Amino acid sequence: MGKASFVLRRTLQLVVTLWAVGTVLFGLFRLMPGDPTSYVVSSQMTQEARQQLIESYGLNDPLHVQYIRFLENLVALNFGQSFHSNQPVTDVIATYLPNTLVLMLTAFIIAYVLGITLGVLSGWYRGSRFERTTVITALTARSVPTFYVGLIVLWIFGATFNVIPMSGMTSLGTGGQNTGFFDMVFSLDFLKHLVAPASVLAFYYMGYPLLIMRSSMLEVLSEDFIDVCRAKGLTERTIMFKHAARNALLPIVTAAAIALGYAVGGSVLIETVFAWPGIGREMVRAVLRRDFPVAQGTFIVLASTIIFLNFAADLAYGYLDPRVTYD
Amino acid sequence: MASSDSEMDRRAFLKATTAGSAVGMTALAGCTGGDGEGGESGDGESGGESEGDGESVESNLPTYTYTNNAQSYNPPRHDAINLIASQFDEELGLDVEVDVLEWGTLYSRVTEEYDYSFSTWHTFFVSEPVTELNNLLNSGNTDPGQGNYSGYENAELDDLISSYLGEPDADTRVDQAHQIQQMVMDDVPMMPITQMPMAAIFNNNQVSNWQADLANGFNSYWTMINLEMEGDETVLKGYWPETLSTMNVLGHNDENKHVYQFNMMYDYLVQLNNNAEPDPEVSLATDWTRVDETTMEYTIRTGHSWHDGEDLTAEDVAFSYNYINENEVPLYSTQSQYLESAEVVDEETVRVNMAEPLGPFNLAVANLLPIIPEHKWADRENPSQQNIEEPVGSGPMMFDYWEQGSEFGMVRFDDHFAPVDFERRFWRVIPEASTVWENLISGDLNYEPFGRIDRQLNENQENENIGTQFEVAATFWHFTPNERQTGLDDAEMRKALVETIPRTAIVDQILFGFPDPGFNVVSPAFGPLHTEDVTEYEESVEAARSRLQEAGYSYADDGTLIAPSE
Numbered sequence A: 001m002g003k004a005s006f007v008l009r010r011t012l013q014l015v016v017t018l019w020a021v022g023t024v025l026f027g028l029f030r031l032m033p034g035d036p037t038s039y040v041v042s043s044q045m046t047q048e049a050r051q052q053l054i055e056s057y058g059l060n061d062p063l064h065v066q067y068i069r070f071l072e073n074l075v076a077l078n079f080g081q082s083f084h085s086n087q088p089v090t091d092v093i094a095t096y097l098p099n100t101l102v103l104m105l106t107a108f109i110i111a112y113v114l115g116i117t118l119g120v121l122s123g124w125y126r127g128s129r130f131e132r133t134t135v136i137t138a139l140t141a142r143s144v145p146t147f148y149v150g151l152i153v154l155w156i157f158g159a160t161f162n163v164i165p166m167s168g169m170t171s172l173g174t175g176g177q178n179t180g181f182f183d184m185v186f187s188l189d190f191l192k193h194l195v196a197p198a199s200v201l202a203f204y205y206m207g208y209p210l211l212i213m214r215s216s217m218l219e220v221l222s223e224d225f226i227d228v229c230r231a232k233g234l235t236e237r238t239i240m241f242k243h244a245a246r247n248a249l250l251p252i253v254t255a256a257a258i259a260l261g262y263a264v265g266g267s268v269l270i271e272t273v274f275a276w277p278g279i280g281r282e283m284v285r286a287v288l289r290r291d292f293p294v295a296q297g298t299f300i301v302l303a304s305t306i307i308f309l310n311f312a313a314d315l316a317y318g319y320l321d322p323r324v325t326y327d
Numbered sequence B: 001m002a003s004s005d006s007e008m009d010r011r012a013f014l015k016a017t018t019a020g021s022a023v024g025m026t027a028l029a030g031c032t033g034g035d036g037e038g039g040e041s042g043d044g045e046s047g048g049e050s051e052g053d054g055e056s057v058e059s060n061l062p063t064y065t066y067t068n069n070a071q072s073y074n075p076p077r078h079d080a081i082n083l084i085a086s087q088f089d090e091e092l093g094l095d096v097e098v099d100v101l102e103w104g105t106l107y108s109r110v111t112e113e114y115d116y117s118f119s120t121w122h123t124f125f126v127s128e129p130v131t132e133l134n135n136l137l138n139s140g141n142t143d144p145g146q147g148n149y150s151g152y153e154n155a156e157l158d159d160l161i162s163s164y165l166g167e168p169d170a171d172t173r174v175d176q177a178h179q180i181q182q183m184v185m186d187d188v189p190m191m192p193i194t195q196m197p198m199a200a201i202f203n204n205n206q207v208s209n210w211q212a213d214l215a216n217g218f219n220s221y222w223t224m225i226n227l228e229m230e231g232d233e234t235v236l237k238g239y240w241p242e243t244l245s246t247m248n249v250l251g252h253n254d255e256n257k258h259v260y261q262f263n264m265m266y267d268y269l270v271q272l273n274n275n276a277e278p279d280p281e282v283s284l285a286t287d288w289t290r291v292d293e294t295t296m297e298y299t300i301r302t303g304h305s306w307h308d309g310e311d312l313t314a315e316d317v318a319f320s321y322n323y324i325n326e327n328e329v330p331l332y333s334t335q336s337q338y339l340e341s342a343e344v345v346d347e348e349t350v351r352v353n354m355a356e357p358l359g360p361f362n363l364a365v366a367n368l369l370p371i372i373p374e375h376k377w378a379d380r381e382n383p384s385q386q387n388i389e390e391p392v393g394s395g396p397m398m399f400d401y402w403e404q405g406s407e408f409g410m411v412r413f414d415d416h417f418a419p420v421d422f423e424r425r426f427w428r429v430i431p432e433a434s435t436v437w438e439n440l441i442s443g444d445l446n447y448e449p450f451g452r453i454d455r456q457l458n459e460n461q462e463n464e465n466i467g468t469q470f471e472v473a474a475t476f477w478h479f480t481p482n483e484r485q486t487g488l489d490d491a492e493m494r495k496a497l498v499e500t501i502p503r504t505a506i507v508d509q510i511l512f513g514f515p516d517p518g519f520n521v522v523s524p525a526f527g528p529l530h531t532e533d534v535t536e537y538e539e540s541v542e543a544a545r546s547r548l549q550e551a552g553y554s555y556a557d558d559g560t561l562i563a564p565s566e
Helices: A003-031 A047-056 A063-075 A089-124 A129-143 A146-160 A181-185 A188-221 A224-231 A236-248 A250-263 A268-273 A279-288 A292-320 B010-017 B020-030 B075-090 B103-111 B129-137 B155-166 B170-187 B221-226 B256-265 B314-326 B330-336 B361-366 B433-442 B455-460 B491-500 B503-510 B524-529 B541-550
Strands: B064-069 B096-101 B122-124 B191-203 B235-240 B285-292 B295-300 B339-346 B349-354 B397-403 B407-412 B424-429 B466-481
Touching (some): A047 B330, A089 A188, A089 A236, A089 A268, A089 A279, A146 A188, A146 A268, A188 A236, A188 A250, A224 A236, A268 A279, A279 A292, B064 B075, B075 B096, B096 B103, B155 B170, B170 B491, B170 B524, B191 B433, B191 B503, B221 B256, B256 B407, B285 B361, B295 B314, B295 B361, B314 B330, B314 B339, B314 B349, B433 B455, B466 B491, B466 B524
Parallel strands (some): B064 B096, B235 B424
Antiparallel strands (some): B122 B466, B191 B466, B285 B295, B295 B349, B397 B407, B407 B424
């Protein structure tokens, strides 16, 4: 099978997967107990007014009618309007997603650069104190809850030494001063606020690529071509990074693609601890409030990103390792 | 056996507050019928009174379900419900399961499906208590979602409430309100567990002179126009644990976080002072007259303008009332029930015609309907679902910015007739309570609009930078039995349940002594409308058991409560 037919087949699979995800989401939210209007209405509201509101959301229509409307809107990338804020869901996503992406991508880049480098080194120096230390650090980073690390960081560096801001993306009371998102992102104030949550997240994410890279390195280092490299008189540094690490990198591609996909969903715990206005918190809030359009919209964006990035990782395999075929 | 007294043993208390699941398991192990029918006991022997040897008898009362919010949603209330349920189960001999539910599910389970036995949450009565009681207890409101989820029916009470609502004379209304309270507390369809206080929590170096009003406590219009900034501080800096949802004054869900913003951005015909009295000095209407039972006339303040500079006229006032009424704005559906129309009499006068007589019209309607600009809203259809980005009002604060999920800011409207002392006010979204307290102490925030009664308050209230002030509020944690369930339609059973609730222990040990134990659904905060002369129930398991035995109930050897046979 050629590359073109592989892409075509995977694209069809991707469409079916997205349909399945959408259908499951639609069903799940409707199966949840509780009335979606209970968060929208006031206790003062009369029953007639409440009924009127339910009708205006289309929630009194039969399920199949709601489902068909949902699919039509999905194809048109129209996720509807939030029950709670009356904003189009795309606007809600556009408000919160960039904040999450800045935080998560910063953390992701730090984590993968550090994780891969330390993974290569710990694989290379197998049995050394350095390896033991990095492995213990990686396991600790993956085991300790991020919110706990976040609270400790806030307590030490925020409350005690006052060297990091306690919350948010900008200083208190400065809202409205930035003329746009990028204006804010490139301000010193924002960078000061970014350091702590990004570092805590990077610490957590770092463990995964570190451990994968280490075990992959151990596998590669036992292969014959490493001996050949040594026999050619290449320096240890060249063998480690140019030959061993490059060949050990493949498993990281899939791991990174999936991790990057999840990054789009944000981190509810970190967003809560550091009062970061991200999509993760909004997603949970939408679920708890039975705000179906926002919950469905955000989950579909998250699922689609993971599916697309996985697809991209499959394609990248062929490029990174010519031995991989598309059969 | 613990806890007949208000002082509970610490160990028993801790055990009880975390015993929700254990209570539930007891219920499951008891294998009692959920249909209220007697029947065979677990070992196959027939029911009836047993003779010693620890032999158990199956109760002819059903297994009761106490709905509880998740621990994370409201920790103290979660603990209190577990405690009460364990008291009912272990001390009163009922079979009680605690059902922990997410809030939306819990609310619809109780108010829509009536699938519950006991419910408890924080009930907010606004400025008019009898309209609230009418909603909660009127015999005509017992259909799903109508408000009377307790299922209580009392024709005499309905008549009395109806007379009160149509009564134009304030003194007569006070007498009627007292009778209503006496009748309600005699039957206890609903019992306040704790009378929650309003709390002003602030940085005392930056802001002072906190005066509460009845409905919105220390976040009221009255509070804000009387606040005084200290030193060089010119900004009022608050927080909220979660983001605002909308800037639509006609499309929010009446949550405090929205009400507290809109009551500063918009004017209302009538505003209340800290004695819960309409005050023309600070209201948009400078005078009002009741023309007849169903007609009010308001004199509108002249020379006032909207935040965008347009004049605010009598036409705007009449438009607001008619627009809300004609568009059947769901948020104000209760107020719209009483509205027929509004008309401009002359440049300064607006006449409001009621659909039916409503004595406390100023408190129940004129104080609650916002005045909106006709030039902005006239062309808007379906007002409750409008997505408003920059609201234009006429109140003492103007919209400045809204960074969703992060911060909301308003600036002072210098031309307002009741100006505020601070130049700006912002609210930052901070979900983490310890961060809020660090900011409050350091002065990065200078007030805590939420007034949260919790451990952090208990621990920090003595800090030299922190000021606190407490006032009795119109809100309470209610205990409501579902009278549709077997046994709970019996007033003696309800009274015994109320006597079993350790209200003082809940106040002292769960709520750090901040609230008062509840005794009347109409709080002392309502001033003359409240009366102390209602039936009071002691906190005593012994009294509850004696009451039930006098009413014909009996106890099996294993402590199971047996209802009298028909």
